[in-house]
Amino acid sequence: MVLQGKVALITGAAQGLGKAFSQALLRRGARVVLLDMKHVEGQQTGQEMADKFGPENSTFIQCDVTAKEQLDSAFNKASSQFGGLDLVVNNAGILDEVQWERCLAVNLEAVIRGTYNGLNHMSTQNGGRGGHIINVASIAGLLSSIPAAPVYTTSKHGVVALSRCMGHAMHYKRHGVRVNALCPSFTDTDIIHVTEDSMGKDFWMVPKTVQKLGGLLPVSTVVEGFLQLVEDDTQLTGAVMRVTLAKGIDYKQYREE
Numbered sequence: 001m002v003l004q005g006k007v008a009l010i011t012g013a014a015q016g017l018g019k020a021f022s023q024a025l026l027r028r029g030a031r032v033v034l035l036d037m038k039h040v041e042g043q044q045t046g047q048e049m050a051d052k053f054g055p056e057n058s059t060f061i062q063c064d065v066t067a068k069e070q071l072d073s074a075f076n077k078a079s080s081q082f083g084g085l086d087l088v089v090n091n092a093g094i095l096d097e098v099q100w101e102r103c104l105a106v107n108l109e110a111v112i113r114g115t116y117n118g119l120n121h122m123s124t125q126n127g128g129r130g131g132h133i134i135n136v137a138s139i140a141g142l143l144s145s146i147p148a149a150p151v152y153t154t155s156k157h158g159v160v161a162l163s164r165c166m167g168h169a170m171h172y173k174r175h176g177v178r179v180n181a182l183c184p185s186f187t188d189t190d191i192i193h194v195t196e197d198s199m200g201k202d203f204w205m206v207p208k209t210v211q212k213l214g215g216l217l218p219v220s221t222v223v224e225g226f227l228q229l230v231e232d233d234t235q236l237t238g239a240v241m242r243v244t245l246a247k248g249i250d251y252k253q254y255r256e257e
């Protein structure tokens with residue numbers, strides 16, 4: 001996808017990966033709607049983007065992705081303000097094994113809703129232009145050996161499965177919308193600074209695992225993978241991109257099922 005003039009909606013865009021993805025898209029000439037539940041950080045990031053790239057090219061909408069009305073309304077606002085959507089990035093996520101129901105609601109249910117909303121808005125069947133949905137999963141969504149984070153891992157496995165199903169050629173033919181998953185390993189953002197309050201007694205395993213894996217990915221490497229996926233012009237759909245320190249950027253290969 002050539003990004004110049006395209007319209008993207010990104011959830012969890014106030015900070016971390018979502019903010020970096022937004023900035024990368026704006027740099028390439030896209031217009032970006034930033035969604036986040038954090039009002040102060042979101043306003044600040046929105047202002048930063050407006051100052052750098054022009055106020056007409058981005059907007060911040062406060063939105064808790066788990067609240068159906070807020071998410072639906074944010075999609076409607078984004079679409080009417082910028083004249084349709086071309087790219088939806090379901091990125092908002094949390095790591096919370098204590099309030100695990102919330103973890104599933106943010107990481108999985110809201111990504112399902114965001115994927116369906118993206119299809120509704122971009123489908124050629126509904127008068128849309130077609131487009132691309134990128135669901136931010138995690139390497140955790142491809143592993144079954146993260147005992148400290150069973151619900152987070154489950155949620156991310158769900159995101160990978162959802163993206164592969166909705167990225168299937170059957171859906172692509174119907175809607176003209178590609179769906180792919182992005183699976184980074186541990187990256188240098190706030191989410192990995194876990195405490196006992198959110199992770200329970202096994203929280204200490206996270207820094208240990210990071211150490212065992214050789215450290216954290218810089219955000220810039222994940223942005224590089226993200227941009228490769230967005231700018232891919234081979235009609236890739238249902239794909240799962242991995243970004244790891246050990247192997248860099250690659251795609252998980254699946255046998256025919």
Ligand SMILES: NC(=O)c1ccc[n+]([C@@H]2O[C@H](COP(=O)([O-])OP(=O)(O)OC[C@H]3O[C@@H](n4cnc5c(N)ncnc54)[C@H](O)[C@@H]3O)[C@@H](O)[C@H]2O)c1
Nearest residue numbers: 012016017037064065091092093138184186187189190191
């Ligand atoms: N950093 C990593 O190690 C890593 C690795 C793989 C995948 N991921 C995934 O990347 C995504 C982005 O995380 P990050 O690393 O930038 O972490 P982060 O904590 O810096 O950013 C997450 C953002 O999501 C927002 N958010 C959380 N709940 C929300 C809700 N209900 N509604 C709207 N916004 C909400 C937060 O306010 C925050 O701005 C997440 O899905 C995460 O699971 C992160």
Ligand SMILES: CC/C=C\C[C@H](O)/C=C/C=C\C=C\C=C\[C@@H](O)[C@@H](O)C/C=C\CCC(=O)O
Nearest residue numbers: 138139140143145146149185186192206209212
């Ligand atoms: C616990 C989740 C924390 C942060 C969220 C984020 O999505 C990152 C997840 C990234 C990767 C998790 C990897 C966990 C791996 C464990 O199974 C560990 O035991 C593996 C240890 C060594 C593997 C060595 C290797 O294969 O190279």
